Amino acid sequence: MRRFCRHPLAGWKGGQPKCIALENQSQSEPAMNIDAADLTAQLIRCPSVTPEEGGALVLLEGLLRAAGFETHRVDRNGTPNLFARKGAKGAARTFGFNGHTDVVPPGNEASWTHPPFSGVEVDGVIWGRGATDMKSGVAAFTAAAIDMAKDLPGDGALILTITGDEEGPSKDGTVALLDWMKAQGEQMSVCIVGEPSNPTKMGEMMKIGRRGSINFKITAKGVQGHAAYPHLTKNPLHALIRYLGVLTAEPLDQGTAHFEPSGLQVTSIDTGNKTTNIVPERATALLNIRFNDAHSEASLVTRLTDLAATIEAETGVSFTLEADCSGTSFVTEPGPFVDLVRAVVARETGITPKLSTSGGTSDARFIQNHCPVLEYGLVGRFMHEVDERVPAEQVRQLARIYRSVLDGYFS
Known part of the structure; x- marks a missing residue:
């Protein structure tokens, strides 16, 4: 068992920082280099309400650079964006992840049980704006990608595209990253968008398209x-x-x-x-x-x-x-990529996910013109609500799913 301190926001009257004990991952599974749940909490403490960067991309860029990723800020018209790649440009097999660190406003902060940008963990649950949508998803795929970096094959590469404009106009976020990638000769072979995709429990659903x-x-x-x-x-x-x-x-x-x-x-x-x-x-x-x-x-x-x-x-x-x-509407037809992710999710959760095109829009609508794309992430129950929150172990499970997908893809 390990212990670490959670520090509430300045001015929060919730008492002194408390040390919270967390169980280690299963002894049968080696711990990742980065704890995705801990990274989620750190990202929540970055007040990145669209279009503010809030320190979230700075934090991620530092972690990725330290892990040997080449990084570029691709800001456009005041919108913050981050591109990161590990492995050679133009690698035959380049796996991509996409997500956003911007969040919607918290609303009346007095209505929150814990401050919306505290990232406090209580009884195994992380609280704060972005806990579900979708700093947890970004943390999970960042942890998985950094863990995979040491095992990349010679013909493989990882690309992370992270925007600060998904909750806003979406004109200068993922679109700007894709424009920059085209100009630079960067190409993903396939991509997972880490948006929440499950209605009530992990494993229920993955999105293979959108209306x-x-x-x-x-x-x-x-x-x-x-x-x-x-x-x-x-x-x-x-x-x-x-x-x-x-x-x-x-x-x-x-x-x-x-x-x-x-x-x-x-x-x-x-x-x-x-x-x-x-x-x-x-x-x-x-x-x-x-x-x-x-x-x-x-x-x-x-x-x-x-x-x-x-x-x-x-x-x-x-x-x-x-x-x-x-x-416009799109669908990624079932095939090797969809089958791989679906099989990993079924193995990790015990549930074979439904292939769905339900819901609103996401940045997958832009990526579908670049490469095959699907969405798999956490349970979206508390998206945009007061008291947005996520179980810490669910975030770690998502990171393990992403890591297993990468193992399968590059094996």
Whole structure:
């Protein structure tokens, strides 16, 4: 058994730092060079709320350099990013990991049981913002990569791409790293994104794809006038409601081989009109579509534009559409890479994970254009919540899974 001290944040009234005893890893498994749970706690103490670096990438770069990794800061437009490689550039087998150290704001800090950037461990649980999403995942793959570095074969390399912009606009994070890698001739053969992937327990699920996401702003323009004289007006709300009614009357599809049905959600309708006796001139609706591989950005824009033209011809109310697609749908088909990770997870957890494409978007949507990519990480139960936390042993288990995947890949 080993002991080490946890230091609460300055100003925290939780008492003096306490030494907490932690059990060593199983005697049958040699300890890694870096304790992934301890590194998670250290990263949580770096207040890296998007777009602040907070010291997290500085900490990781120091550890990776000390382990013989070549590192580069790839900051762009004020966004902090880190690239690290062990092994030769252009190696025939280059395994990549991707993750982010930026976190969402903690909200009301008084609502937290322990300060959100304390990284305190209590009864085997690490508390703090980023404990789940996803400083623990970054810590796990960093520990596994450093441990693997000494055993890399001559034709093998490891690449870590870590961004500070996943929770933000995602314009200058992983995208910037991939742009830089292309310019430098750096290439990953395969990549794991360490985002939380399990709903309730380790081993349940791994993500082999994601739905696309597109936002629409639909503006209907009519003729303003007195509500008592509707024949002198063209009510944009009536036309817009009709338009949305057609859109939502039937599902977009019934799902595909790897995807559940696409979903369309109207999220706002607004005129800016607070008067009951005025027919407004304009009405605007916002909607989001999470779409599977039965659709593309272009096909959805065409579908909504054609419908707008039909309603416009019927009502005389004009429509304009603005679209913003943050990512298209993709899937990494089951094969050697997916099978390897799935087998390792099953062996380590006793559960064969479901292959899923559920959930929102992640930076895997960018990496899928670079190399085959999948997501496997911790249980995501407490993501973005007050009192975000993670069992320390779960982080160590994830590090062991990543290390076993690397063993299998390079064997």
